[in-house]
Amino acid sequence: MLIAQISDLHLRPRGMPAIRLVETNMLVARAITALMALDPRPDVVLVTGDVVNNGTPDEYETAQELLSRLPMPVYAVPGNHDHRENFRKALQRFPGVTSHPRFVQYAIEDFPLRLVALDTHIPRSSAGEMCEERLAWLDKTLAAEPGKPTFIFAHHPPFLCGIGHMDKIRLIEGGERLESIVRANPQVKALAFGHHHRPIETVFGGALASIAPGVAHQVELDLREGEPEGLLNMEPAAYRLWRWDGERLVSHMAYVERFPGPFPFVED
Numbered sequence: 001m002l003i004a005q006i007s008d009l010h011l012r013p014r015g016m017p018a019i020r021l022v023e024t025n026m027l028v029a030r031a032i033t034a035l036m037a038l039d040p041r042p043d044v045v046l047v048t049g050d051v052v053n054n055g056t057p058d059e060y061e062t063a064q065e066l067l068s069r070l071p072m073p074v075y076a077v078p079g080n081h082d083h084r085e086n087f088r089k090a091l092q093r094f095p096g097v098t099s100h101p102r103f104v105q106y107a108i109e110d111f112p113l114r115l116v117a118l119d120t121h122i123p124r125s126s127a128g129e130m131c132e133e134r135l136a137w138l139d140k141t142l143a144a145e146p147g148k149p150t151f152i153f154a155h156h157p158p159f160l161c162g163i164g165h166m167d168k169i170r171l172i173e174g175g176e177r178l179e180s181i182v183r184a185n186p187q188v189k190a191l192a193f194g195h196h197h198r199p200i201e202t203v204f205g206g207a208l209a210s211i212a213p214g215v216a217h218q219v220e221l222d223l224r225e226g227e228p229e230g231l232l233n234m235e236p237a238a239y240r241l242w243r244w245d246g247e248r249l250v251s252h253m254a255y256v257e258r259f260p261g262p263f264p265f266v267e268d
């Protein structure tokens with residue numbers, strides 16, 4: 001099973017850039033074209049939040065149009081830049097989005113790897129949380145299928161990474177409980193996040209926890225102490241490809257753009 005993970009699309013109304021700088025609509029269209037050209041083609045696409053930049057209905061029109069180009073199932077969760085109600089309304093035809101009455105939380109049972117989507121959104125906040133209700137849902141959902149290999153995806157990472165301004169707006173509530181739930185459920189093979197616009201990995205509750213780069217702009221790698229200003233840059237846009245072979249889940253990072261090559265390994 002091959003899973004593509006795209007993150008932090010920050011889509012805008014038609015013809016408008018994000019942050020007065022980044023042509024996110026064009027960059028996301030390029031990422032979608034790159035996914036469709038993959039051989040083998042991913043079985044599913046996960047969208048780990050910040051689908052749009054300001055949460056407005058006209059931005060979700062762009063999202064609906066672009067994501068509908070993907071022929072495989074698309075599973076999305078909201079990020080801090082999303083607006084939960086507008087997200088649920090505009091993306092309701094995407095599976096799982098409205099299955100929970102309040103949150104965008106759902107489990108997909110159609111594949112060898114069970115996919116569990118978590119909603120870490122806090123209205124009008126850049127940070128994320130897992131409240132009691134969402135944690136209880138996760139606990140119950142994982143307990144229902146303890147023997148099935150499981151892959152969790154959400155927007156806000158629950159761990160510190162050293163980039164100060166992003167750490168401040170990580171999953172600030174419920175992270176410890178989330179980690180103990182993951183630890184108690186060894187069927188959880190990995191957790192995939194977005195939000196930090198960089199490729200980052202660690203171990204969380206005994207599972208691989210991974211952050212995908214952005215498919216549009218990236219966040220500057222800045223590990224200085226204190227609180228340096230958060231900056232973005234235009235490092236190459238990238239996504240993750242997760243390959244499950246029935247025993248092991250492997251994460252690849254792949255660039256959207258093409259570079260010189262490929263060349264054969266000839267002898268000198």
Ligand SMILES: [Fe+2]
Pocket residue numbers: 008009010049050079081195196197
């Ligand atoms: Fe983002």
Ligand SMILES: [Fe+2]
Pocket residue numbers: 050079080081155194195196
């Ligand atoms: Fe975010």
